[in-house]
Amino acid sequence: MTAIGRRCLAAPCRLWVYSPAPSVFGNRAGFLLMAEQTIVRQFVRADATPHAGRDRLRWARWAVSPLLAVALLLAWHAVTASGAVKPFIIPPPAAVFDALGAALANGSLLYHAQVTLGEVLIGLALGLTTAVSLGYLLAKAPLVERLLAPYIVGLQAVPIVAIAPLFIIWFGSGAPSKVITCALIVFFPMLINTVVGVRQVEPDLRDLMASLDATRWQTFRLLEVPAAMPVLLGGLKVSATLSVIGAVVGEFVGASAGLGFLINLARSTYDTPLVFVAVFTLTIMALSLYGLVDWLEKRLLSWQQRRS
Amino acid sequence: MPASLSAEHISHTFRTPAGTVPALRDVTFTVEAGRLACVVGPSGCGKSTLLRVLAGLLKPDAGRVLLNGAPVEGPNHQIGIVFQKANLMPWRTVMQNLTLPLELDGVPAEKRRARAEALIDLVGLGGFTDAYPGELSGGMAQRVAMARALIYAPEVLLLDEPFGALDAMTRERLGVELLRIWEAERRTVVMVTHSIAEALFLGDHVMVMGQRPGHIVRWLDVPLPRPRSLDVIHSPAFGQLSAQVRAAIEA
Ligand SMILES: Nc1ncnc2c1ncn2[C@@H]1O[C@H](COP(=O)(O)OP(=O)(O)OP(=O)(O)O)[C@@H](O)[C@H]1O
Ligand SMILES: [Mg+2]
Numbered sequence: 001m002t003a004i005g006r007r008c009l010a011a012p013c014r015l016w017v018y019s020p021a022p023s024v025f026g027n028r029a030g031f032l033l034m035a036e037q038t039i040v041r042q043f044v045r046a047d048a049t050p051h052a053g054r055d056r057l058r059w060a061r062w063a064v065s066p067l068l069a070v071a072l073l074l075a076w077h078a079v080t081a082s083g084a085v086k087p088f089i090i091p092p093p094a095a096v097f098d099a100l101g102a103a104l105a106n107g108s109l110l111y112h113a114q115v116t117l118g119e120v121l122i123g124l125a126l127g128l129t130t131a132v133s134l135g136y137l138l139a140k141a142p143l144v145e146r147l148l149a150p151y152i153v154g155l156q157a158v159p160i161v162a163i164a165p166l167f168i169i170w171f172g173s174g175a176p177s178k179v180i181t182c183a184l185i186v187f188f189p190m191l192i193n194t195v196v197g198v199r200q201v202e203p204d205l206r207d208l209m210a211s212l213d214a215t216r217w218q219t220f221r222l223l224e225v226p227a228a229m230p231v232l233l234g235g236l237k238v239s240a241t242l243s244v245i246g247a248v249v250g251e252f253v254g255a256s257a258g259l260g261f262l263i264n265l266a267r268s269t270y271d272t273p274l275v276f277v278a279v280f281t282l283t284i285m286a287l288s289l290y291g292l293v294d295w296l297e298k299r300l301l302s303w304q305q306r307r308s
Numbered sequence: 309m310p311a312s313l314s315a316e317h318i319s320h321t322f323r324t325p326a327g328t329v330p331a332l333r334d335v336t337f338t339v340e341a342g343r344l345a346c347v348v349g350p351s352g353c354g355k356s357t358l359l360r361v362l363a364g365l366l367k368p369d370a371g372r373v374l375l376n377g378a379p380v381e382g383p384n385h386q387i388g389i390v391f392q393k394a395n396l397m398p399w400r401t402v403m404q405n406l407t408l409p410l411e412l413d414g415v416p417a418e419k420r421r422a423r424a425e426a427l428i429d430l431v432g433l434g435g436f437t438d439a440y441p442g443e444l445s446g447g448m449a450q451r452v453a454m455a456r457a458l459i460y461a462p463e464v465l466l467l468d469e470p471f472g473a474l475d476a477m478t479r480e481r482l483g484v485e486l487l488r489i490w491e492a493e494r495r496t497v498v499m500v501t502h503s504i505a506e507a508l509f510l511g512d513h514v515m516v517m518g519q520r521p522g523h524i525v526r527w528l529d530v531p532l533p534r535p536r537s538l539d540v541i542h543s544p545a546f547g548q549l550s551a552q553v554r555a556a557i558e559a
Contacts, residue, residue: 202395204391204393205395205397207360207365207389207391209412210365210382210383211363211364211365211383211384211389212409212460213383213384213385214412218412222397222411223397226397226399227397227399229399301399303398303399303400304442
């Protein structure tokens with residue numbers, strides 16, 4: 001399995017770890033949170049394979065993935081060319097490429113992608129800032145945590161699809177309602193990971209900082225932030241991929257632009273190739289965001305990779 | 309400036325969900341300014357707890373700590389502590405860990421490096437300045453921790469088995485090194501050790517602690533002349549003292 005495969009498997013796994021906990025922040029959940037950390041650690045370790053293994057992995061990444069894509073493409077073509085399925089159910093690859101060319105030529109794809117990306121980025125920024133600030137507060141103030149935890153978990157329990165229409169009613173069918181759905185969906189994983197990350201800072205290192213007369217700000221900057229970073233980045237990976245879903249859910253419910261809107265539009269005219277184009281664009285968007293976080297992780301956590 | 313350090317009637321009990329653990333009972337002693345006291349005692353008798361109290365990191369149930377006669381209210385810059393485990397930041401290199409105290413004090417980077425360089429040679433870590441703690445052995449990590457405490461020269465230095473993870477040879481060498489630094493600077497030091505010989509070789513006083521709860525069994529002055537060299541270990545006086553300490557521990 002490639003490193004990417006391993007990580008993709010782990011992302012839903014981590015979510016699963018969160019969701020069934022009735023009191024995510026309580027003592028009972030402590031074990032689950034610990035399990036979460038172990039998973040995050042295992043990931044990071046998994047990346048630090050010895051050189052021979054890493055080289056083989058790189059080879060696999062560069063050769064096998066494209067080969068797999070070509071094979072899938074051929075299979076796809078074979079299925080459609082055989083006439084077993086109607087083109088409006090599964091269009092042939094050529095039709096999808098044509099649709100892509102057309103959508104690129106008239107600028108509509110770029111326009112809608114740009115709208116969605118804008119919503120995603122603003123939503124991410126909003127969701128992450130609130131999650132990290134609130135998470136830090138909860139980690140530092142157990143009392144506040146006990147007061148707010150039921151509401152936060154309750155908020156997470158409400159299906160986002162169910163409340164998205166409400167946001168359209170409240171904020172209109174423009175970008176703000178999508179930004180909010182996106183922010184809401186990225187909020188929870190980031191919040192939990194912030195709480196876990198800040199809580200797991202070694203008490204002995206806190207003692208060290210205290211004995212050196214470190215200020216609150218110094219402790220935050222030089223101890224808490226770097227110590228929590230591996231877990232924070234784990235949360236960021238989940239959030240980054242979820243953010244695209246958030247924006248699209250918002251667009252599905254009511255919008256006049258964006259890739260979600262484009263899919264709705266294409267569906268209503270049975271333009272299946274265009275639906276495919278939009279879906280692929282969304283996938284690429286999510287993958288790029290994930291890749292960005294991955295790159296960030298490699299840079300920020302280089303000290304972990306050097307551990308043999 | 310060295311300072312005197314006193315403990316007055318310190319008692320402490322840990323309360324955990326599993327029950328209460330009495331860790332210290334009525335511990336009282338004074339280490340005069342510029343003196344080196346060693347603490348010995350069986351594992352789990354409360355030595356580390358005592359050091360945490362002395363450093364102001366743990367508030368005892370009863371009693372107080374005095375630094376030059378003034379009560380210690382919390383952790384502070386005058387009292388430095390080297391923890392039992394190395395306690396390094398895994399995301400910082402050896403150099404960055406070593407210079408952390410100076411960085412917190414706002415010392416500029418070049419000065420930090422210059423001061424670190426001398427210490428790195430002293431603890432024998434040349435060539436490892438850019439390594440991460442994950443790449444060090446336990447003993448090497450402990451030596452970094454030791455150098456980190458020496459770099460900012462606190463008035464009182466509390467050492468919790470600083471040589472615990474070292475082999476006998478390195479241990480001896482660092483012990484001699486510590487003695488040399490201490491004899492030159494005369495800081496007040498309280499050091500926990502498992503080795504009776506080490507306690508007698510280094511200390512002006514040896515404090516023997518007993519178990520459950522931790523208390524002082526015996527307070528012994530070590531009248532061996534200074535400066536001391538390793539030869540002192542073979543002197544008859546040393547043998548007698550070490551028999552006394554052993555008797556106190558076994559009592
Ligand atoms: N934070 C804590 N919470 C609860 N109990 C503790 C805590 N710290 C220490 N204890 C208990 O207090 C007692 C003394 O512990 P301490 O670490 O001071 O022993 P020690 O003399 O340093 O032992 P060693 O030589 O093995 O390091 C032990 O029984 C330990 O279980
Ligand atoms: Mg101890």
